[in-house]
Amino acid sequence: MxxxxxxxxxxxxxxxxxxxxxxxxxxQDAGWASSLSLSSPAGASRMVDAFEAASGRHAGFRRNHAKGTCLSGRFDSNGHGTEISTAAFFRQGSYPFTGRFSVMGSNPSLNDTHGRLRSLAVAMTAGGESWRMAMNSVPIFFVNTPEALLEQLRASVPDPQTGAVDPVRMDAFRKAHPEMQPFEQWLDTHRPSTGFDNAAYYSVNAFRFIDAAGRTQVARWRMEPEALYAPLSNAQLEADDPDMLTYGLVSTLAEGPLRWHLILTLALPGDAVNDATKMWSTQGHREIDAGVLVIEHLHAQVDGACRDIDFDPLVLPQGIQPSDDPLLRARSAAYAESHRRRVKESGGR
Ligand code: HEM
Missing domain, CATH: 1.20.5 (Single alpha-helices involved in coiled-coils or other helix-helix interfaces)
Known part of the structure; x- marks a missing residue:
């Protein structure tokens, strides 16, 4: 016809x-359409509203990872990363960076001993290229779509009657999202580190690395500390010191700079490259040690250089591209919206 x-x-x-x-x-909360819409400015606004509804609005602060400290230092590249990427950062040399340590959550006065996750963000420039990273101390994320994160935030809005999160709603969310299990198991089997200085920080999402011949290699990365990991002791937990992590950092840094190795883990066939809830096996992967991130100075967040930086994970140098992981585009859009709100509130600089 x-x-x-x-x-x-x-x-x-x-x-x-x-x-x-x-x-x-x-x-807008269903299927492929919402993946697109949560990465749009309107979708990002809904996501950031949900962070505010879940944990309150703290004017001038990031809507997640609100509590943090600025830092600065350099990345000493050993040249090995050029094997998989043309990014200027992988050429042998030393590149300055501005960064930020933080703990997860929207409340800027969170107690450090209560958080199970530490985070490190880095903003570097080299040869006219920029690279921004926002990394967590857990190698995977608890959900694999922005829709699921929005659903989790909405389920964690405190009940106006009790002021507490409704356990029935949270339980229903957990049951509907079995993909959360590896993240929860990881937290149950890895006590948080005693400090910011002895945690590893992971990219979580995968990225595409492009070499000089135009070949693509998918990889995740981590910052591996030279300081030995030590688990938080019961005594530290009981001491309940609200600023334990920053105080610890000030005293360890007084003894000399802190160092992490940038380790690139190359994906193998069968690795989940677009699903941040899936671990890659701990065996058989080739890893490249691309150089050392050296932290030299700390600065208060209130007037430090990191305060107004948007550590957008899609600000990438030539030679590194995003994977198709749907979290990445939604992260970029939500960070921009959170940045827009907080800079407006604090007068910006
Ligand atoms: C769709 C998923 C996600 C959303 C919507 C989201 C949302 C946010 C928001 C709104 C901020 C505050 C940004 C700012 O004001 O500058 C933030 C910060 C941050 N997020 Fe996410 N996030 C997501 C996934 C992740 C993942 C998978 C990681 C794991 C590496 C991560 C790590 C961080 C870190 C380290 C920061 C603090 C960066 C800084 O110091 O400025 N986020 N996130």
């Missing part, structure tokens, strides 16, 4: 496409 009436075919196709689009817009 359509062969006889090509105009009808075109109209039918257009109608179907428009109906699909209308459905997508009306059902």
């Amino acid at each position: 359509f062969r006889k009436h090509p105009r009808r075919f075109i109209i039918a196709t257009l109608t179907a496409a428009l109906a699909g689009l209308a459905y997508a817009v009306l059902n």
